[in-house]
Amino acid sequence: MWRSVASNALTLFIVLLVVVSGLLAWGREQYVGPGPLADAICFRVERGASLSAVSRALEAEGAISDARIFRIGADYSNRSDDLKFGSYLLPPGASMVQVLDALTAGGQSTCGREVNFRIGVAAADVVLRELDPATQRYVEVAKFDPAVEAPPEAYVAVANEADVRLRVTLAEGVTSWQVVEALKRADFLSGELAEVPPEGSLAPDSYEVDRGSDRAALIARMTEAQARILAQAWAERAPDLPYASPEEALIMASIIEKETSQPEERPQVASVFVNRLERGMRLQTDPTVIYGVTMGQGVLGRGLRQSELRRETPYNTYVISGLPPTPIANPGRLAIEAALNPDDTPYIFFVADGTGGHAFAVTLEEHNRNVARWREIERQRGEEGATGVQGE
Numbered sequence: 001m002w003r004s005v006a007s008n009a010l011t012l013f014i015v016l017l018v019v020v021s022g023l024l025a026w027g028r029e030q031y032v033g034p035g036p037l038a039d040a041i042c043f044r045v046e047r048g049a050s051l052s053a054v055s056r057a058l059e060a061e062g063a064i065s066d067a068r069i070f071r072i073g074a075d076y077s078n079r080s081d082d083l084k085f086g087s088y089l090l091p092p093g094a095s096m097v098q099v100l101d102a103l104t105a106g107g108q109s110t111c112g113r114e115v116n117f118r119i120g121v122a123a124a125d126v127v128l129r130e131l132d133p134a135t136q137r138y139v140e141v142a143k144f145d146p147a148v149e150a151p152p153e154a155y156v157a158v159a160n161e162a163d164v165r166l167r168v169t170l171a172e173g174v175t176s177w178q179v180v181e182a183l184k185r186a187d188f189l190s191g192e193l194a195e196v197p198p199e200g201s202l203a204p205d206s207y208e209v210d211r212g213s214d215r216a217a218l219i220a221r222m223t224e225a226q227a228r229i230l231a232q233a234w235a236e237r238a239p240d241l242p243y244a245s246p247e248e249a250l251i252m253a254s255i256i257e258k259e260t261s262q263p264e265e266r267p268q269v270a271s272v273f274v275n276r277l278e279r280g281m282r283l284q285t286d287p288t289v290i291y292g293v294t295m296g297q298g299v300l301g302r303g304l305r306q307s308e309l310r311r312e313t314p315y316n317t318y319v320i321s322g323l324p325p326t327p328i329a330n331p332g333r334l335a336i337e338a339a340l341n342p343d344d345t346p347y348i349f350f351v352a353d354g355t356g357g358h359a360f361a362v363t364l365e366e367h368n369r370n371v372a373r374w375r376e377i378e379r380q381r382g383e384e385g386a387t388g389v390q391g392e
Contacts, residue, residue: 031073034093036065040133042112044163045103047085054083054103063090063099070096079104086163087112089133113158114138114165116206117186121173122299123147124182128155146185159188160211168218169206172332173257175296176202179222179330183215191215199296200250200327201226229333237340242277253339254327258287262357263334270342272350272360281348283317291315291328352377 041061045054051074055067064070073096074080082104090099116127125145129138142154151159158164166188170179176197183189191214203225209218234246243249256269276283290300292315293308309316315324331339345360349367353359354377361367 030065030069031096033095035063035095035099037063037090037092037094040089040091042087042131042133043090043103044087044112045083045085049083049085051080051083058099063094064096070100073097074100089131112163112165113141113161114167115155115159115188116167116169117182117188118169118171119174119179119182120171121178124178124185126151126155128159146187166209166211166213167206168209170202170204170222170330172204172335173329174204175199175291175329177296178298179219183218186215189213189215189218191217193219197223198326200254200330202330203229204330204332226330229336233333233336233340238342241340241342242274243340248323249339250331250336251323251327253331253336254329255283255285255287256338257331257335258329259285260358265357266335266338267341267343268345268347268360269350269358270338271345272347274342275346275348277322279348280321282319282321283323285317288315288317288324288328289313291324296328 041063043058043061043063051071052067055064055070055074058064058070059067071080077100079100084104088102090102094102112131114129114131116129118125118127123145124147125143127140128142130141131137132139142152144151144155168183168186168189176199179202180193180196183193188211189209190212193215197219202219202222205222205225207218207221230246230250234249237249241249243252252270252273255273256266260266260269273283273285286304289304289308292311292313293304294300309318312319314320315328317324346362347360349361349364349370350358351361351367351370351374353370354374359370359373361370
């Protein structure tokens with residue numbers, strides 16, 4: 001009899017062991033296997049939310065198949081207390097472990113809304129973008145110029161939410177004065193800017209910031225970034241360039257930046273200016289004259305007058321020899337690299353060609369023909385003024 005009882009107990013134990021093993025295997029598959037999401041969703045974790053509340057919300061959203069398994073997995077991996085508030089992009093088929101990884105990773109939220117304060121040459125604007133979970137791409141919700149208009153309702157409604165990502169984007173070719181004046185209007189920043197940083201010292205780039213970040217600290221980040229870029233480019237420069245220092249190369253880079261918006265043209269434009277310096281020719285470039293008129297405080301907004309082209313200022317390269325005393329804008333990395341690694345060309349002239357680029361020339365005769373073509377394009381457009389290197 002005891003033998004029969006022992007046998008039955010063993011059988012029952014084996015059956016229970018098989019069932020438990022099956023349940024564990026099933027639970028593990030549910031945890032690490034593909035999840036039920038057919039389309040990506042943007043899932044928000046509220047500040048201070050418990051694991052139980054989040055797991056139930058995930059199950060209700062169809063992001064996980066079983067809230068209990070999700071909680072057990074979080075407990076087992078010692079991450080049940082590691083949830084970070086914010087909005088997170090959960091891709092189609094995300095497993096529970098992938099969902100948990102996303103919600104406990106920390107750092108910036110990976111989906112939701114983004115405010116980008118863009119500082120350009122002509123103006124600054126604020127762009128609110130929102131991630132479309134279906135396409136995983138940001139779409140523009142609102143845009144406005146804080147200098148001339150009030151924020152639209154769509155911006156006001158969400159701009160102060162805690163998980164909105166904030167960026168300040170500095171375009172190539174803006175002046176330091178323009179940067180300072182624009183940052184004063186960035187309402188998510190704090191602190192005063194006592195002075196305008198040296199021209200050319202700020203690196204055009206996109207900077208992610210926290211709400212309430214100090215404006216001076218952001219300027220310091222831009223300054224440090226530009227110093228690193230210039231130091232690296234100077235260390236990797238071509239031999240025998242006509243610059244006595246990295247500061248002179250930065251001046252040249254700023255001129256290149258203002259002369260062309262075409263990335264592929266920058267080394268060619270650099271070659272023209274290097275060739276002219278090496279031959280003792282004046283640079284004769286309009287952007288330097290314009291800077292002598294405005295000193296970087298805004299946009300000229302009209303063509304140069306003949307009196308301005310003849311006026312003797314430290315920045316009028318039609319009058320002075322060599323480089324102006326300072327940069328005339330904040331150049332980007334590509335302009336700095338072009339200044340320090342120019343193309344090897346015989347060109348000493350260039351003029352706009354009507355396509356957004358320039359026509360380059362070796363001889364004055366060839367250049368004059370290019371200028372004549374550009375003047376005809378100007379007449380057809382009703383415009384005045386030509387940017388480019390002129391003949392002496």
